[in-house]
Amino acid sequence: MRRSGKASNRSLMVPSVRLAASVVCAAALGLGCANTRLDLDLPFVGGSRPAGSMPGDPSGPIDPDFSGEAAFGHLQALYDLGPRPTGSAALAEARSYLSAQLEPMGAEVVPLRAELPIGPEGAGVEVVVLTAEFEGASKDSLLLVAPLDTATVEGLAFAGANEGASGPAVLIELARVLTEEPLPYTLRLAFPDGERVRSGQAYGSEILVATLEELDALQRVRAVVYLGAVGDRDLRIERDGNSNRRLRAAVYDAAPAVGRSEAFPAEGDFVTPDSGHMIFTRLRVPALLLNDGAFGGEESPGVHWRTEQDTPELSSAESLEAVGDVLAHAIRAQTGRWQRIDSMMASSPDEDEVEPAAEETRAEAAPASEPDTPGAAPASEPDTAGASPASEPDTAGASPASEPDTAGASPPEAAVTDGWETTSAAEAPALPEAPTDGPPTEVSQ
Numbered sequence: 001m002r003r004s005g006k007a008s009n010r011s012l013m014v015p016s017v018r019l020a021a022s023v024v025c026a027a028a029l030g031l032g033c034a035n036t037r038l039d040l041d042l043p044f045v046g047g048s049r050p051a052g053s054m055p056g057d058p059s060g061p062i063d064p065d066f067s068g069e070a071a072f073g074h075l076q077a078l079y080d081l082g083p084r085p086t087g088s089a090a091l092a093e094a095r096s097y098l099s100a101q102l103e104p105m106g107a108e109v110v111p112l113r114a115e116l117p118i119g120p121e122g123a124g125v126e127v128v129v130l131t132a133e134f135e136g137a138s139k140d141s142l143l144l145v146a147p148l149d150t151a152t153v154e155g156l157a158f159a160g161a162n163e164g165a166s167g168p169a170v171l172i173e174l175a176r177v178l179t180e181e182p183l184p185y186t187l188r189l190a191f192p193d194g195e196r197v198r199s200g201q202a203y204g205s206e207i208l209v210a211t212l213e214e215l216d217a218l219q220r221v222r223a224v225v226y227l228g229a230v231g232d233r234d235l236r237i238e239r240d241g242n243s244n245r246r247l248r249a250a251v252y253d254a255a256p257a258v259g260r261s262e263a264f265p266a267e268g269d270f271v272t273p274d275s276g277h278m279i280f281t282r283l284r285v286p287a288l289l290l291n292d293g294a295f296g297g298e299e300s301p302g303v304h305w306r307t308e309q310d311t312p313e314l315s316s317a318e319s320l321e322a323v324g325d326v327l328a329h330a331i332r333a334q335t336g337r338w339q340r341i342d343s344m345m346a347s348s349p350d351e352d353e354v355e356p357a358a359e360e361t362r363a364e365a366a367p368a369s370e371p372d373t374p375g376a377a378p379a380s381e382p383d384t385a386g387a388s389p390a391s392e393p394d395t396a397g398a399s400p401a402s403e404p405d406t407a408g409a410s411p412p413e414a415a416v417t418d419g420w421e422t423t424s425a426a427e428a429p430a431l432p433e434a435p436t437d438g439p440p441t442e443v444s445q
Helices: 068-079 089-105 162-180 203-214 245-257 277-281 317-347
Strands: 016-021 038-043 108-116 125-134 138-145 185-192 221-227 287-290 414-417 422-425
Touching: 068 089, 068 162, 068 317, 089 108, 089 125, 089 162, 089 185, 108 203, 125 162, 125 203, 138 317, 162 185, 162 221, 162 317, 185 203, 203 277, 221 277, 221 317, 245 287, 245 317, 277 287
Parallel strands: 138 185, 138 221, 221 287
Antiparallel strands: 016 038, 038 108, 108 125, 125 185, 414 422
8 A cells, every 4th residue: 555645420220131152153253163152241232221311412513622632641551551462461451441441431341251262272362352331312333443452573572552552542532522422322332352363363353243243232233433553643544445435434524624634535545454344344234444554654554563663652642633533523423414314214104113223224334336456446436535426325324124134245225315315225246355464454454
């Protein structure tokens, strides 16, 4: 990838259920099922919300108070723990740090644990996904994901400030901003490890998906935003060609609105790194990757990638604030749109009285006309990310139909409404096979 023009308090009490089931197996992870168990202690997804009015006005003023300095403080704290590879004591300390930040905000914090045979000679290693839920008026959810582990680099005690700390740092501060005026939808954060053990594998994301499926919660996920390395002081987050178009447009529309266009260029080549968001995209869950794929220099993965130079000095509070500002703006705008759609559908339910959120289909989980090869812009998509092809349905974040999708399958023609007009959803092709080796396509990016 070549780059051009770079620049710079209360806890929710919900019923719980205890699961201990071998749900993570060869079908999900490509691993043997022996001794592979997933132990969960989760808020019961079917739990009821206390009576009360819907919180916040999603169409109201955007909270401008995302603090890059506060986010940078979280990055520094995580970096100071040292290398945090999957299964390490330092990684457990990192999870404790996140819990201590999120629980006072009112989050229900739950770790998902699975022992997988991914160590030397197939030894079992515990993989953990720390989850934090802020319950909203709707059980439909927005899922924000940031890997917490660092890669093991031979001959180097790699502590990872940009890779491994920047994404979680942004999500901690973003949670504070979003919970000051709560969203009308449930907000879930997930901090998986096991994402940087092997190239092309995202074990933590697989565990998260398997858990959500087991609890019938995956179908209620309106959108996923996956943060990779976003701390580079010379930040430039190029458009990911494998991400959902509507979610991508929402973010790149938000960037100029908050004065952050330089960090989110809406022109140039698309990139298609293999990352944990692809686990969701292949299951037709609308997902978006935000990642600066060239850490130092113009070429991916960058001269500082997984070197001793990945220190807080090469990340910046300004970069973290740019990402936080854009996400806060985009999330408020997108959830406001979802709420308008839901209100319109609720006012004219069908004869079966299906819940409004279940009426829309995910017709656009995969980019309909984007290339199989990195670097080429989609033929039918203009260079400005905020502009969308007229024939493309506006369904990002919409709840799925009642019947499940098969990963990689194309949806049938369907009438889809965005609250203002109705269009026909074209069939989406199967996603290209993701590369599984080489630094430019590392999951850790």
